[in-house]
Structure formats: structure tokens, C-alpha cells
Amino acid sequence: MELLIQQRSRDLGAFEVGRVLPFAKRRMVGPYIFFDRMGPKQIRPGLPREADVRPHPHIGLSTITYLFDGEIMHRDSVGSEQPVRPGEVNWMTAGRGITHSERFEKLRAHGGPLDGIQAWVALPDEREETDPGFWHYPADALPVFEGEGLAGRLIAGRLDGMESPVRVDSPQFYVHWQLHAGARASLSSEYSERAVYVAGGEVEVDGQRVEAGSMAVLAPGRPVTVAALGEAVVMALGGEPVGPRYIDWNFVSSSKERIEQAREDWAAGRMKLPDLDDEEFIPLPPKFGAMPEPMS
Numbered sequence: 001m002e003l004l005i006q007q008r009s010r011d012l013g014a015f016e017v018g019r020v021l022p023f024a025k026r027r028m029v030g031p032y033i034f035f036d037r038m039g040p041k042q043i044r045p046g047l048p049r050e051a052d053v054r055p056h057p058h059i060g061l062s063t064i065t066y067l068f069d070g071e072i073m074h075r076d077s078v079g080s081e082q083p084v085r086p087g088e089v090n091w092m093t094a095g096r097g098i099t100h101s102e103r104f105e106k107l108r109a110h111g112g113p114l115d116g117i118q119a120w121v122a123l124p125d126e127r128e129e130t131d132p133g134f135w136h137y138p139a140d141a142l143p144v145f146e147g148e149g150l151a152g153r154l155i156a157g158r159l160d161g162m163e164s165p166v167r168v169d170s171p172q173f174y175v176h177w178q179l180h181a182g183a184r185a186s187l188s189s190e191y192s193e194r195a196v197y198v199a200g201g202e203v204e205v206d207g208q209r210v211e212a213g214s215m216a217v218l219a220p221g222r223p224v225t226v227a228a229l230g231e232a233v234v235m236a237l238g239g240e241p242v243g244p245r246y247i248d249w250n251f252v253s254s255s256k257e258r259i260e261q262a263r264e265d266w267a268a269g270r271m272k273l274p275d276l277d278d279e280e281f282i283p284l285p286p287k288f289g290a291m292p293e294p295m296s
Contacts, residue, residue: 004210037117041115042114055099064121065116067088071084071107075103077098091134127169152176173239179233181229186225191239196210202229
């Protein structure tokens with residue numbers, strides 16, 4: 001293990017979000033530049049509309065929404081309207097620019113649990129200005145595998161000869177493991193950057209204990225064993241670096257000037273709002289000081 005990152009809680013009022021990436025000492029893992037845990041939280045009926053994520057913009061990245069529990073309604077500026085449910089994947093590529101909203105309409109009406117992860121993947125240089133797009137993959141479209149006390153689902157990318165149908169733009173992997181007490185999962189060394197996030201329970205990573213809400217960033221060059229100390233839910237992710245990236249609000253780019261342009265475009269109303277959710281939006285937040293150095 002190279003580094004252990006504890007998620008930092010942010011209270012959004014209706015529920016908490018645990019921020020894992022970016023982290024001061026480790027900004028990215030492969031192309032993964034952002035990793036947030038939503039919940040777990042039992043939502044009561046009547047959830048305030050303020051809990052929804054109103055329309056907002058992105059450039060230079062893909063977002064991955066993956067739920068353990070609950071439902072989120074996605075709408076975007078390429079015309080998509082798609083709920084995401086447990087085990088499914090909503091993959092949205094911003095490229096040169098997209099806007100979207102995420103609303104908790106079913107939970108507002110009926111209540112229930114909410115638990116999931118949103119990750120961002122930085123696009124490689126040649127794909128940063130690609131056309132925006134959205135793809136939804138039902139749970140039964142994703143490869144699954146089993147071992148002794150282990151069940152897994154390959155969310156995106158390739159791993160150990162298995163490939164997900166989810167469209168990716170650079171070498172990477174993203175996997176969901178469920179482990180019974182005493183079960184072991186092996187993570188090969190085929191990628192130069194890898195990490196393991198414990199979503200539930202407790203595990204040992206090469207003999208070092210990792211608790212729920214923590215991400216273990218792994219040293220390169222050799223396989224790693226993850227052993228469950230009880231029932232555990234684990235996400236493993238990583239890939240090959242795409243190069244240094246700037247991140248500012250919801251914008252990711254290899255170019256400081258491109259991010260400045262995106263800020264200006266959003267402030268001036270030049271980015272189209274979602275077709276089916278265009279009555280409100282999140283205003284551009286103020287910029288504090290100079291833009292930070294690019295992260296990698």
C-alpha cells in the first residue's frame with residue numbers, strides 16, 4: 001500500500017457525501033480524478049427539492065454514476081432522461097461540453113435508502129474536445145464473476161481478460177466486489193495505478209487493515225490480495241495516467257485557458273441546458289485566487 005485516504009464528509013443537508021479524490025497527496029488514480037460516496041442514508045418521503053443537483057456543466061471528463069441502493073433521475077443536454085438504479089451504469093461523456101441534472105424524484109415521493117458512488121474519469125488529450133454523449137447500461141449487461149465467497153461485477157474497462165461493454169476512452173478498470181467473511185480477491189498488476197475503496201465492512205490489503213470509507217492506493221508492479229475480515233463491499237479502480245489535469249468546479253482539462261473559457265461560457269449562458277430540465281441551474285461559483293497547478 002502506497003497511501004491510505006480517509007473520505008472527508010461534506011454535509012449536503014439531506015445526506016452526506018464522502019469526498020475521496022482528489023486528495024492533497026494523491027490527486028488521481030489512473031484517469032480517475034474524482035470519487036465521491038453518496039450516503040448511505042435512509043431518505044424520508046418529502047425530500048426537499050434543494051437536495052437535487054440542479055443543471056450544471058462539465059467539460060473534459062466522463063462521469064460514472066453507480067448505485068448500491070436508491071434511484072437517481074438523470075437528464076442532460078443531449079436529450080437523455082434516464083433513471084439509474086442499483087447495479088446499473090450511467091456513463092456521460094462531457095467532451096467539449098455538456099450539462100445535466102440529477103434529481104431524487106422517486107425518493108422524494110416514496111422515501112427509501114440512498115447509497116452510491118459518482119466518479120469522474122479525465123479524458124485523454126485527443127478526446128478532451130470530443131462530442132458529448134450519454135450511455136446507459138442495465139445491470140445484466142455488465143460482466144459478472146464469482147469465486148469462493150466472492151461475487152464481482154466489472155463496471156468499466158478491462159481486467160484479467162474480461163471486458164465491460166461500457167465505453168471508455170483510455171486504459172482503465174472499475175470493479176465492484178462483494179465478499180463474505182474470509183473471502184479473498186486478487187488484483188493483478190496489469191495497470192500502473194490502482195486503488196481499492198472499502199464501501200462497507202473491513203478488509204486487509206496485503207496484511208494492512210482498511211476500514212469502510214477508506215481508499216488504499218496501491219504500489220505498482222505486483223498483484224495485491226484483498227481479504228475480507230467480515231462481510232465487505234469493495235470497489236477497485238485504476239488504469240494508466242492521461243497526464244496532468246486542471247480541475248476547477250465541474251471542469252477538467254489539460255489546459256488552464258480551456259477551463260477559463262468554460263467558466264466564461266457558463267456565466268454568459270452559452271451552454272445549452274438539459275432539454276427536459278431547463279427551468280433552473282447552478283450559478284457559476286466565485287473563483288478564489290489563482291488556479292492551482294495541474295494535478296496528476
